[in-house]
Amino acid sequence: MIGFRTLLYKEVLRFWKVGTQTVAAPVLTALLYLLIFSHVLEAHVRVYGSVAYTAFLIPGLVMMSVLQNAFANSSSSLIQSKVTGNIIFVLLPPISYREFFAAYVIAAIVRGLVVGGGVLAATLWFTPLDFAYPLWILVFALIGGGVLGSLGVVAGIWADKFDQLAAFQNFLIMPLTFLSGVFYSVHSLPTFWQRVSHYNPVFYMIDGFRYGFFGVSDVSPWRSLAVAAACFAVLATLTLLLLKRGYKLRS
Amino acid sequence: MATAISVRQVAKRYGAVEALAGVDLAVDQGEFFGLLGPNGAGKTTLISALAGLVRPDRGRIEVMGCDVIDDYRNARRQLGVVPQELVFDPFFTVRETLTIQSGYFGIANNAGWIDEILANLDLTSRADTNMRALSGGMKRRVLVAQALVHRPPVIVLDEPTAGVDVELRRTLWQFIRRLNRDGHTIILTTHYLEEAEDLCSRIAMLRAGRVVALDSTANLLRRFSSRVLKFRLGPGPGLPEALARRATPAEGAWTLLFEHQAEIEQVLAQLRLAGCAVEDVEVGKPELEEVFIRVMKDAAPP
Numbered sequence A: 001m002i003g004f005r006t007l008l009y010k011e012v013l014r015f016w017k018v019g020t021q022t023v024a025a026p027v028l029t030a031l032l033y034l035l036i037f038s039h040v041l042e043a044h045v046r047v048y049g050s051v052a053y054t055a056f057l058i059p060g061l062v063m064m065s066v067l068q069n070a071f072a073n074s075s076s077s078l079i080q081s082k083v084t085g086n087i088i089f090v091l092l093p094p095i096s097y098r099e100f101f102a103a104y105v106i107a108a109i110v111r112g113l114v115v116g117g118g119v120l121a122a123t124l125w126f127t128p129l130d131f132a133y134p135l136w137i138l139v140f141a142l143i144g145g146g147v148l149g150s151l152g153v154v155a156g157i158w159a160d161k162f163d164q165l166a167a168f169q170n171f172l173i174m175p176l177t178f179l180s181g182v183f184y185s186v187h188s189l190p191t192f193w194q195r196v197s198h199y200n201p202v203f204y205m206i207d208g209f210r211y212g213f214f215g216v217s218d219v220s221p222w223r224s225l226a227v228a229a230a231c232f233a234v235l236a237t238l239t240l241l242l243l244k245r246g247y248k249l250r251s
Numbered sequence B: 001m002a003t004a005i006s007v008r009q010v011a012k013r014y015g016a017v018e019a020l021a022g023v024d025l026a027v028d029q030g031e032f033f034g035l036l037g038p039n040g041a042g043k044t045t046l047i048s049a050l051a052g053l054v055r056p057d058r059g060r061i062e063v064m065g066c067d068v069i070d071d072y073r074n075a076r077r078q079l080g081v082v083p084q085e086l087v088f089d090p091f092f093t094v095r096e097t098l099t100i101q102s103g104y105f106g107i108a109n110n111a112g113w114i115d116e117i118l119a120n121l122d123l124t125s126r127a128d129t130n131m132r133a134l135s136g137g138m139k140r141r142v143l144v145a146q147a148l149v150h151r152p153p154v155i156v157l158d159e160p161t162a163g164v165d166v167e168l169r170r171t172l173w174q175f176i177r178r179l180n181r182d183g184h185t186i187i188l189t190t191h192y193l194e195e196a197e198d199l200c201s202r203i204a205m206l207r208a209g210r211v212v213a214l215d216s217t218a219n220l221l222r223r224f225s226s227r228v229l230k231f232r233l234g235p236g237p238g239l240p241e242a243l244a245r246r247a248t249p250a251e252g253a254w255t256l257l258f259e260h261q262a263e264i265e266q267v268l269a270q271l272r273l274a275g276c277a278v279e280d281v282e283v284g285k286p287e288l289e290e291v292f293i294r295v296m297k298d299a300a301p302p
């Protein structure tokens, strides 16, 4: 238990020590998106009939920050440790693969929540928001962070070099998070793209998260919860399996 | 004597390279054991297998009676490894590094022992320095300190003195010797054979993944080492033909190599018989360096 707690503490301390890059920078990026998109679209778009565009956009940006930063935390920590060789410090001690998994994923969730919370706090200056169902908000943030944190562990273990990880990030994580209804309601899309969106698991995480704010969403929050939870179950199982086998960590 | 490390029939292959080709070894508790061999012999692979960083294709390894795979938690608690590569975590200070490493081993409050290790490795003044700001030698000391945070009964050092200044070597060996006297088992790999000769009571030599020699340091020196006989000839007859063929001239003297001590007597007798005036006779001490070269040559495939 102390081993797990220490690894979690170390992972949190690691990103906290470079908070300008790991927290402040992503919050600023999200704010820039908000400024630009709300400036361009606020006057033209209403969502769900009554919700102003800026208000609609904020939860999407918050959740996108949670997801991207959860992924970034576990993946970059692992690849850095592998490339510099200091991964050995966590491989030599009697830490089980389950504790290893839990520490990296929970630290990723913490980073996601800290950045997401930062984005939320900063954007509240612009537009007041409803918090219709806070529990849904929390549940989706936790599960979404867990899914992407777990995916980050897989990517960090799989990648041998930084550019492989960058490819993973640019060709999988970015499209999945951007094409998920962060910036629009999928109901405003042509039917074909609506269908495609329904195959993107991130869409459900954003949609469910947004339901927590407005009490309205594109699909039922229960369906979103089922998809997000299933995603987590599959990815967690895969990650645990890889860790148990020592894939690329214990040759 | 109880066994600290037991390695049985351990093999590991990387593609076409047979890094370990069936290694058998046992190290007793309290030994200072040397693991020698040229680059690529498999020393680091063997240590990695011991530490659970590498999974052998076959064979079993136990540390203090604990299987390194089935009972990895206990096996790892018994083992402190100083890795060959100079690795560090740039995010943390020396003290943070050691506190975190203690936590990984399940030790929540370790400040007292950490202070003691820091003092013994001359690191106290650097305790709050970031790892990035340390010189190579200092980073090496921290690696040693990290391996010791959980007071492991077995300590493995993989070339700890490669590229390290004389001062650190002295401090390091003083400390490691003390740990050995206190009952810790030490396993050491090094390229400095004088170091191994000085420190290790028993030595295994590895070549291409195989143990090619395994004996006490004293026995190895006795068994394999050639003696060197060096002498000058005074006025009178020259070196007899039979000896001249195997002798090498050097600075007006002759040197002759022997396999066994007894041969020296025969040579001196031959010289007396030929009426040579032998002056300045010196018999060279055997050295581990020569043993090593001989063992490696004998073990080379024809």
Ligand SMILES: Nc1ncnc2c1ncn2[C@@H]1O[C@H](COP(=O)(O)OP(=O)(O)O)[C@@H](O)[C@H]1O
Pocket (backbone or CB within 6 Å): A251, B014, B017, B018, B019, B037, B038, B039, B040, B041, B042, B043, B044, B045, B046
């Ligand atoms: N991860 C690896 N992948 C491929 N080959 C390896 C790997 N690790 C070691 N080897 C090979 O195994 C052999 C033994 O290496 P090593 O154990 O590092 O030797 P030593 O420590 O005695 O110098 C070498 O030929 C080395 O190239």
Ligand SMILES: [Mg+2]
Pocket (backbone or CB within 6 Å): B043, B044, B045, B084, B158
């Ligand atoms: Mg080596």
